[in-house]
Amino acid sequence: VLSNQVNRGVLEGKRDLTIVALDSDWDELISKYPDDSLERVTSPSHLAYVMYTSGSTGRPKGVQVTHTNIVSLATSCDYVALNSETVWLSTGSISFDAVTIEYWGTLLNGGELVLASREVLLNTSSFKSLILDKGVNTLWMTASWFHQVVEEDTSIFASLRYLLVGGDIVLFNYTNTVKELYPDLKIINGYGPTENTTFSTTYTIEKTQTTLPIGKPIKNSVAYIVDSAMNLVPVGVVGELVVGGSGVARGYLNNEELTNDKFISNPFTAGDRLYKTGDLAKWLPDGNIEFIGRKDTQVKIRGYRIELGEIENALSNLVSVSQCCVLAKETSTGNKILVGYVVSEGVFDKEAIQQALQEDLPGYMIPSIWIALDTMPLTANGKLDRRALPEPDSTALSTKEYVAPRNETEEQLVTIWQ
Template identity: 50%
Template sequence: MIYTSGSTGNPKGVMNEHGGVVNRLLWTQSEYRLTAEDSIVQKTSFSFDVSVWELLWSVTCGAKLVFAKPEGHKDALYLKELIEGHNITTIHFVPSMLGVFLGSMELGDCPSLQRVLCSGEALQMDHVNLFKEKFRNVRLDNLYGPTEAAIDVSSWEVPLEGDLSGVSIGKPVANTRLYVLDEDNGLVPLGVTGELCIGGIQVARGYLNREELTAERFIANPFAAGERIYKTGDLARWLPDGNIEYIGRKDNQVKIRGYRIELGEIENALSLVAGISQCCVLAKEDASGNKRLVGYVVSEEKLDKTYLQDQLKSSLPEYMVPMIWVELDQMPLTSNGKLDRKSLPEPESSDLSTKEYVAPRTEREEQLAAIWQNLLGIEKVGIHDNFFELGGHSLLVTRLVSIIRDELSIEIPITDIFKFNTVYELSSYLNYKIISFNDSIDEFSMNIEL
């Protein structure tokens, strides 16, 4: 059983049966044919469904299983060393982290690598193009599947030769059937968008103690008596070549950095915070195309972003806590009195930071501010602005460290960004690091004027 986020504010436990998991493992081995000469990296959290095949696939074929260190999946250089040090042949990436990893690679790196599997969010063309630049003769597969159907139900081997017109999620895996249905659960024609539904052995038993939701999402298969299908809520369409194209979510469930997030769960937690009378949470794209959570609130008192975030972190994982907040006098409504999400304003630069803007004063501060502006898609960054308030997260921290290494020729660990998270603090630390490599960070921290 694996828990996933729930739109009502209560996470739902998906009851996957052993038969579905075994089918997924047997299909995986028949597709990729690993041997005792292969090595797999286990780097996914045990609460995420990908970890199931990472942990068990090697058992079916005698391959070596190598465990990454905690939080190692966020460090591209560590993963490179792990792959090269253990002759890793097989690894999984969420596409957004694949992009970070590829940005730190050079052609010829990780020569043992034979196959890279992607899932968790939509694989983009820029990921594919960058992969083809950095690796030769390495297989790249795009997999798709919800937790409710034992991890993955379709796969697509990305063609590494020639130009692509788009990215597909491929065809069904063994003993699995995929349907694209209209609102009346009828089959839609080729090329027409509908809801992707899953049938076959991998369909889960349902949700633990959630009979109504189970009945709503796991329905009788209209095309096979005695079987069930799972309604994914994802929009898709069949392509002429027999593959499926993923379009997006049918509801307001979103994927951010590989995490499946129900915005309603965040709104439910936010509504319980004292002083919040109305709220809404949206996933907005920044100038770089990265999705960020934006919280809209009507508050009885002056908005305190830090307080809100601390309250949410007590009941939600950090990746579900918005860093961008917009305070409104009242929520916009439609003519029938419902919340008009489309009319909510775009966040302004002033909404991103709790600090008064102070311009860079030194060359180092100017360099870092420019890096932050490009990385975060923000026009103006002050020296006291907090990287994480501006929309920074763990994946962007990894990219920031790589950019500092490439552009400033300074090597720093990822943990330093969490300690020195303003331009002023980081600039002071980098200057200090150049002068002395031996003094401790803790001693330096005490001397910074905050």
Template identity: 40%
Template sequence: MNPISLRRNLAALFEARVAAAPHAEAVVCGEVRLTAAELNGRANALARRLLTAGVGPESPVAVLMERSADVAVATLAVVKAGGAYVPLHPAYPVARMRAILDQAGARIVLTDTAHAGHELAEHAASLTVGDDTDPENPGLDIAADRLAYVMFTSGSTGAPKGVGVTHRNILSFAADHRWREHDRVLSHSSFAFDASTYELWVPLLNGGVVVMAPPGAVDAGTVARMLDDERITAAFMTTGLFNVLAEEAPELLARIPSLWTGGEAAHPAAMERIVLADGIVHNAYGPTENTTFSVSYPVEKPPSGAVPIGRPLDAVGVHVLDGNLRPADEGELYLTGEQLARGYLGRPDLTAERFVACPHGEPGTRMYRTGDLVRRLPDGDLEFVGRADGQVKIRGFRIELGEIEATLARHPEVAQVAVLAREDRPGDRRLVAYLVPRAADAGPGADTGELADRVRRAAGETLPAYMVPSAFVVLAALPLNHNGKVDRRALPAPETTASGTA
């Protein structure tokens, strides 16, 4: 495969791949196996339908479908037509989908057969992906700086905000040298989660294969079958999913040649299990506003403490700055470079607040203010410290929840942990810890109350009293949201006693 050119567009790069190796496998999903030429032909036919429906440069096109080969067809078709795809998760409430369509200005929804009669059909024109093929590429002249997709994330005001990502952003990301051996990539993330950018475009643009998991949640059995049947060489898992599988089947994850995880602070014990099983795991960090991953760190030996987030990808610049935007060893992380998104769709105010002028680059250089605190280690790696705005206040003390979670996670009987500041009764604001015991300690007859007491006592040995949670809830598993991250809103209220079980 020729090096990715940042002056071209996604459609042209994929079409070059098709010309070079038309019969090479490109997408696998169960019994459906599409060659590069077959995927291209189906995407061409759908792109022409979109053009007939009025899709033009940067037209937003919503995509609502379950995980299948049709997702790849739809994604490619939208960019071939010059539009920008807007992913929707099928589990989203209809009201949220409508809000996203309104904010994006999408008047067309692409669906699979299962969602052809969705309620959104009353809100926008609906097109269903078909099996038609067309050997002729639309051949549109699409500039690299045109929008390719708009990914909606939660906003601080409670309304979702759309991050506008361009062709050049994705090309810069997909060209990174880290992806050279990512030739059979497991695709299991929600299409509405930015990890799908990695799972789709990295293999499609580099001559690899998108290997899609069956619809539904991914578990150890699914991963095992796909490793055996489809020879997976690379996969990304959110921290929540990674922690679960690292506890249940570390030897299984160690079989994945290039295993990546991220989304939340790394769990050192989970990383250690993979390394001890003779595997390597890459700890990745990156906001949607910088096209998925920004920095990464290969964990090749058991971590002795916090796991660094590492060093920047090829197209990413990093700055650690203090409150006066001066370089610092510890401060807020700012990102620059070719992966930096255009901004928030239709929100110039919010864009101006987060995408700011860079005082340490060429005139006109922008940087994204992540809101995350990091420290630069002596060897140049970055270490995540916490959120700049992630502090809570309990009884007058300012507390960083990440520090408490890291302390509890070091307990040998704990597999996963989350800490919240809750106010279930007005005026009674307190810290609550949620613990998932290691499998060996969670069998029949295990006393969860005793586990909570042991973890509390251990925490009291290293944390000041005001940082030790006043309630502990032991769960069989932490609830995950559609993107595989811990769903903190779904964590139950504790019992009225100091230690709770659930």
């Protein structure tokens, strides 16, 4: 029983709870209430939260996640050890689904959850001090943020046992740097949409010189790669990644049409449900999955259908490229051109990058405009913010320097074509 004084303290934001004397007729008061156990009103199928995600469309969608979804994710991990020794520093925004594994991966397994302000996390020195002071051994980071921290101070990772990265394409040159310094650190590439409760597949990263896969389905999950008719595609063929298992959310809040379009019955296992991610991927011969890019970033240029993710993968394999992004931009004439955004190691060399890309890509997949950046813009959740990338200067178009006409015939051709 709280006195008015305590109520006032709560309303005024006071942290100290005043101890007050209980009413003298306490026995009579309390006898009016039942002494049996409270009725359990929550079932595993009930909603735990609704999390809004815009994905690639920019239109927020409320994803309905159940208690079953969370418990499955947090208590059946086969990619990271979660127990009483786990000390996990939460780095995700409360509106970002990474907090599901951060909060419940610790609290449901007897571990310790460490919270920090955004200001502390984004200050490299404070971030490092917090990890050491609290004995943090487990951490989740978005790919873009991870790349930036590696460039600033790799010693931040010295005391960690597990480092989970994802939310975007993870570049192997950064993971190689960390693995070289801390070979015992387990780095996991985690992939998954909010609609399948944070993680669908994971891959334990080792030193490599090739594009990092997103791995294999986690425990209690399945993954298929299909064509437009939901037929399974063979190894090496690009298709849409469809995921399922105990992590599949109930659907979208108040959006039955979109729910029915994205959440479908599993044609391969009766009674199960699947989520169509809209992501393009392919099976590798070793059973891992390679992420290609978004289905809705597939563009058509000069009659060729192009996956922007394939270009980004090729770019990220170049030693001179730290971070990259490729977009298709429309010109004043209605044509589309490819624009490459690059954070480079050292001086940006457009000619060298284009020449290197020609060894792996056909000419129509090589960007014609290049924009060098110091850093890539990030969203509040630490992902690459494609909408914040600068607009290109159309006069920068061309993969070659201008060469003037050298004879009368070329002068006539220039006059005709210009």
